[in-house]
Amino acid sequence: MKFSNRTAVVCAVAMALTMAGGTAAAQGKADDGLALGRKMLAEDNPGDLWVERGQRLFTERRGPKNASLEKCDLGMGPGVVKGAFAQLPRYFTDTDRVQDLESRLLTCMVELQGFKREEIVRNRFGTLDRDSDMEALVSYIGAASNGLRMNVRLTHAKEREMYKAGEYAFYRRSGPLDFACVTCHGESGKRIRLQELPNMTKAEEMREVIATGWPAYRGTHSTVRTMQHRLYDCFWQMRQPDLGFASDLSVALTTYLNHSANGGEIKLPGVRR
Amino acid sequence: MKPANHFVVLTAAGLAIAGCAGFPDAETTAKSAERMVNEAHTLGAPALIRRSVQDDSQRACSMIGGTGGGANLSQEQSAAIVKAARDSIQYPASGKLSGDWKTGEQLVTDGRGQRIVNGQVEKLPYNGALCTNCHAIDPKEVNAGNVGPSLAAYGAQRGNSEAVARYTYERIYNAWAFMPCSNMPRLGASGFLTPEQIAHVVAYLIEPGSPVNIKP
Numbered sequence: 001m002k003f004s005n006r007t008a009v010v011c012a013v014a015m016a017l018t019m020a021g022g023t024a025a026a027q028g029k030a031d032d033g034l035a036l037g038r039k040m041l042a043e044d045n046p047g048d049l050w051v052e053r054g055q056r057l058f059t060e061r062r063g064p065k066n067a068s069l070e071k072c073d074l075g076m077g078p079g080v081v082k083g084a085f086a087q088l089p090r091y092f093t094d095t096d097r098v099q100d101l102e103s104r105l106l107t108c109m110v111e112l113q114g115f116k117r118e119e120i121v122r123n124r125f126g127t128l129d130r131d132s133d134m135e136a137l138v139s140y141i142g143a144a145s146n147g148l149r150m151n152v153r154l155t156h157a158k159e160r161e162m163y164k165a166g167e168y169a170f171y172r173r174s175g176p177l178d179f180a181c182v183t184c185h186g187e188s189g190k191r192i193r194l195q196e197l198p199n200m201t202k203a204e205e206m207r208e209v210i211a212t213g214w215p216a217y218r219g220t221h222s223t224v225r226t227m228q229h230r231l232y233d234c235f236w237q238m239r240q241p242d243l244g245f246a247s248d249l250s251v252a253l254t255t256y257l258n259h260s261a262n263g264g265e266i267k268l269p270g271v272r273r
Numbered sequence: 274m275k276p277a278n279h280f281v282v283l284t285a286a287g288l289a290i291a292g293c294a295g296f297p298d299a300e301t302t303a304k305s306a307e308r309m310v311n312e313a314h315t316l317g318a319p320a321l322i323r324r325s326v327q328d329d330s331q332r333a334c335s336m337i338g339g340t341g342g343g344a345n346l347s348q349e350q351s352a353a354i355v356k357a358a359r360d361s362i363q364y365p366a367s368g369k370l371s372g373d374w375k376t377g378e379q380l381v382t383d384g385r386g387q388r389i390v391n392g393q394v395e396k397l398p399y400n401g402a403l404c405t406n407c408h409a410i411d412p413k414e415v416n417a418g419n420v421g422p423s424l425a426a427y428g429a430q431r432g433n434s435e436a437v438a439r440y441t442y443e444r445i446y447n448a449w450a451f452m453p454c455s456n457m458p459r460l461g462a463s464g465f466l467t468p469e470q471i472a473h474v475v476a477y478l479i480e481p482g483s484p485v486n487i488k489p
Binding site: 160162163164165167168169171172173175177178179180182183184186187190191192193194195197239240242243244247248249250252 | 306
């Protein structure tokens with residue numbers, strides 16, 4: 001049953017994307033067709049299936065310790081998911097680290113449920129053959145903040161350290177192609193081929209990017225992808241070595257980017273190409 | 274306490290409070306961010322991990338708040354980047370700076386090459402030249418980016434003289450010789466493209482038979 005649902009969704013999405021692409025090609029413009037495709041998808045967002053599965057994974061007793069995640073503190077108190085996405089990344093006393101949603105979930109799944117860290121990291125990104133628990137949990141927790149506004153506070157010194165490191169990394173050029181994030185994301189109205197690039201130095205564009213996706217259902221991937229995956233994918237395209245999952249560098253960039261989206265109204269999971 | 278001492282104490286207290294509520298300074302930030310970069314990549318051979326290490330020009334082009342074109346560079350920095358870029362430029366053994374435009378055509382729309390997954394570089398016979406990722410070139414091609422300027426009719430406007438071929442070749446080989454910190458990658462200098470490949474791309478841009486220069 002689950003499989004046939006999923007298949008139906010994948011087909012619907014493929015159709016919507018094809019139609020969107022056709023419109024774009026006909027008009028010679030990228031944005032109109034893509035906007036139409038997104039609108040069609042948003043009305044019946046396949047990501048909702050990941051939200052449901054994430055809720056189940058959060059409340060079910062699982063793992064070697066047969067525990068749910070209802071004692072997982074995402075910054076709002078044990079088990080509280082509402083508003084958690086809006087204030088992440090943030091500093092956590094127990095780990096003495098600044099953590100984003102994924103790295104915090106990783107901590108909870110290891111500490112509370114007894115899963116092996118390597119196992120979670122290996123399955124961090126879903127494939128067509130295997131769903132990722134992380135992608136489902138992030139979808140659920142993201143959606144639990146819907147209607148709230150991004151509010152990353154930077155009250156702890158380590159949060160401010162992360163923010164500044166993220167800003168530094170955003171402008172840091174390296175690799176065989178001399179890319180930094182800002183190479184593609186420093187001006188408005190730019191595209192790589194037909195893919196529009198948000199200007200990440202502009203708050204109004206960032207509020208949209210962060211508050212309405214990631215997590216986002218990616219039509220070309222047939223799954224929900226998280227911010228960690230978005231950053232990993234950028235590093236891949238920049239010809240950088242694999243970006244370590246939940247690495248400080250990834251959390252620093254997310255701290256910088258999420259903070260710049262403060263005030264954005266959350267509507268997750270998003271829908272992306 | 275003398276008023277002057279009061280001032281010192283108050284200033285010190287003020288600075289301490291500012292330190293608590295404020296952001297780390299640039300030097301501290303650079304140090305912690307560089308540590309994070311060093312720790313972020315663990316998969317793959319050392320040569321691949323080293324891609325995240327900057328050369329001097331990249332470091333100078335990474336100023337916070339800067340964008341392509343390096344508007345915040347000092348004259349000395351600019352000169353150093355241009356000199357390093359000029360010194361990097363090598364030419365095809367044949368001496369021919371304009372090669373075969375048909376081979377060039379295949380390269381300019383090819384956006385692949387050198388990407389890493391799980392510590393392994395994608396296996397390809399050659400790297401694409403990545404041009405249409407950012408530039409409109411063939412007027413008939415819709416699937417082109419706009420991060421860089423349009424190059425449609427490039428040769429029709431400039432001709433295909435030796436001087437145009439040389440300028441175009443050098444500009445692709447190392448864009449920073451002309452515009453320090455340009456968004457454009459230093460495609461020849463980094464070894465991403467061979468001198469021969471660049472000559473083929475030059476031909477595609479400047480030769481009269483190329484679709485780039487045929488009136489639509």
